[in-house]
Amino acid sequence: MASIELVLAMLLAVLASGYLQRMLPWSVPLPLVQIALGAVISGVFHEGATLDPDIFFLLFLPPLLFLDGWRIPKDGLFRDRGVILPLAFGLVVFTVVGAGLLIHWMIPAMPAAVAFALAAILSPTDPVAVSSIAKRAPVPRRLMHILEGESLLNDASGLVCFRFAVAAAMTGSFSLAKASMTFLWVAAVGVALGVGFTLLVSRAQNALSRRFGEESGTPILVSLLIPFGAYMIAEEAHASGILAAVAAGITMSYVELTGRVLATTRVQRTAVWDMLQFTLNGVVFVLLGEQLPGILREAAESVQEAGHLNPWWLVVYALALNAGLVALRMLWVWVSLRIDARAARRRGEARGNPHWRVVAAASLAGVRGAITLAGVLSLPLLLPNGREFPARDLAIFLATSVILLSLVLASIGLPRLLVGLRLPEDSDDQRQLDLARREGATAAIAAIDRAQHAIPDDSADTDLYAQAAVRVMALYEHRIGERFGTAVEATTLHKADRAERELRLAGLEAERRRVFELARQYAISDEVARRVVREIDLLEARYRV
Template sequence: MDSVGLVLAMLLAVIGSGYLVRMLPFGVPLPLVQIALGATIAGVFGHGVALDPEIFFLLFLPPLLFLDGWRIPKVGLFRDKGAILELALGLVVFTVVGAGFLIHWLVPSMPLAVAFALAAIVAPTDPVAVSSITARVPVPRRLMHILEGESLLNDATGLVCFRFAVAAAVTGAFSLASASLTFLWMALAGIGCGVAITVAVSFAQRVMNTRFGEEPGSPILVNLLIPFGAYLAAEHLEASGILAAVAAGVTMSYVELSGRASATTRVRRAVVWDTVQFALNGVMFVLLGEQLPDIAERALREAGPDARMTPLSLLGTALTISLALILLRLVWVWVSLRLTLLKARRHGRQVYTPNFRLVLATSLAGVRGAITMAGVLTLPLTLPGGAPFPGRDLAIFFASTVIIVSLLVASIGLPRVLRGLEVPEESLEEAEEDRARHDAVMAAIAAIEKAGQGHLDKEVDADVHAGAIDHVRGIYEHRLGVGGTYDPARTRVAEEAEREYRLAALQAERRTILALVRARSLSDETARKLLREIDLVEARYR
């Protein structure tokens, strides 16, 4: 019963955190509020959740990474692939080497291999944490694309480095050739699993639906299970389950372009996924908070025999490591940017030179999260001989501090660094949107004319069909603008005005139906049907 109560308390904490964030006056980031509530729950229940890192990875990361891969803009991902790979590969290795030696120097009692393992697991940024912060901060669109792409791809690099650092700590041996081959296998096989599972499941589902019909709700359930299938298949092959989930999401975005899913399925699926994302994001940070009291207690106990490590110096060391990670990221971003600009100038290309504030913002946005916490908890408890694994509790404490500090720095620093920063607008995307709208409207008008021709040739109800055709065609011609000339600015004003009037009318409809139900002039069954129709129309304008 305690476990059930603990789960319910976590879900209530997720719900309450959203309201609490709006009540606090200083714009505290939502993840930090959820971490604080998690620590409070651990104090009330007397203990936190006994967190199994493998179960944590399986339950939380595949669906969230799948959704991020599905929804990330693919044009930005492939356009900025050079910058993304520099951060996802080069920066992680640079951080492992730099932070590893620094941690060993700050804490001599921690073996160098364990220091490298800690540096490896705090090197990758977390896509969920990045999304949680940037959702409340006005980040330039292109920078957002780069940060999302980096956080989706750098996990494999960090986890491979972490795995080999732990192996070196346990066995005392390390092979660069073996590490390189393992990294290639994990990355390529993981991506292959994600793509294969998504394509195979989508094809099988399409065949079954064509032959036997579609059971309502089954496409959504299948869609929810795809990331778990991709993750488990990759892990079974000792590949990267994380990259498999990401690749499955990216592949799903291309499968969706086939347009075979019905409109109702797409609407329901979006609602379900939004709910899943909200719940898992929140519970994940609440779980992190629940681990903190025990982590701090164990770290202080382990640091006790070391005369240099008082509670104050322990916290100071953790803050130093957090600051060093920001500085290492700043150095890498600045140097790689200089090299990119130099290469572009050698080839005679004109490129935008980012303001240093944009470079600083990229450095501050390196937010760590659940992947770091779950990864560091997989450190072995003992060595092969039975001796305790050296520095395990200290490593977990330092990783926890890095997560909290990165969240604080990003939420406090990013708005101030980005305030008033002028970045060239991505006018191409807006022009593409306008052109797509225009082409879609022209195709719709042509389809209306073609569909109505057969009805107009008949004498029966020809006038009714003519009126309906004129009404629907008028709606689309209105989107094109007066006289058929397409003015995007004027069209947006017209659409906003239409939205205002439609919402006012829908609210009046809803009030009337509810009043009829209260007066017992309308059955609740009929009312639910009518209200659902109104809700679907309103969702389009909301």
């Protein structure tokens, strides 16, 4: 019963955190509020939750990574790949090597493999934490897309490096050649399994739905289970479940463009996933706060292993490690942005070297969060010989410190750095929105006209359908900028309600099909398509009530 009460208390803390953040007179990132509430829970229950690392990893990572892959704008990912890829892969390796050497130098008693494992789990950034800060200090949209793309890919690369480092700590041996070949295997098979599993499940679900029908909640439940299924199958095949979950999410975004899911299902599914994302991220930070007192106690005891008797050395370690991570990130960001600008100039684009504030903002925006915490808490409790995993508590404390310090630094520094900062924006977003709406409206008018002419001329409802068609088509004509002045008497409008509903649904269906077609042809981005389709879905849900 105590475990159930603890879980309910954590969910209540997540619920209360949003209100508390808005009530505070000063700007505080939501994760910090949740961490504080977790510490309060720890004081009330006087006993921390005992976590099984494997279960913790399985419970939190697949859905979060899946949703990141599903929702990230793919056009921005490809357009800014020259910046994103060096951050997502090169910076991870640079951080693992640089921070790993720094940690092992500061704390010689921490084995090198554990130091590199800690550095690896500190390499992924958390866009959710940055988004929380950006609500009160808006990050330029293009910079936010770059940070999201980096986070999507460095989650996978950082966690794979983390797994290798933990394996080295468990076995006491490490081979670079073997690790490289193993990495290629787990990456390729993980991605393939994630893509294949998502396509297989989606097609099977569609086939069963066409033949036997389905309950309205079935597609939502299937979408919730896909990331766990992809992750577990990949892990059983000794591949990367992390990459499988990411690949499943990206594949799901393309499956969505087929437009086979009902509008009401899409609306409900979006709400369910929004709730799940908020809850999982919130619980992770509440759990961090709940574990924090115990982490501090155990880290103070283990600091003696490093040869220091004063627990204040923990503060020194935390500050030095955070400063080292910021310096490594700033150096890499500065170099990669200059290389990207030089490459752009060679392609004939007018691109200057990055402003120092862009470099500083991108560096401070590398906030660590849920992925780092989920990973570090998954460190094994025991070695194969039955001894305790070396410096586990100290590693968790240092990771926790970096999460807290990076949140505080970003919440203080980003609002000041972002004042007046401008980046090249997505200039064709409005053009794509106009194209999607204009083409959708044209397709809708054609569908309404076909539906109207499908009615027999001798039908008693011919006039009502004609009047309804005039009303509905007038709305679409107005959307594409044309005047349509035909009016219908108010006393006769109620007679055409049913006809109007049918014609509106026909128009909305055609409009949605055209938007999906434009997205499949890459005439518009998937982000723009998702935005317009949501508008259409909400209208359709209104008429299907």
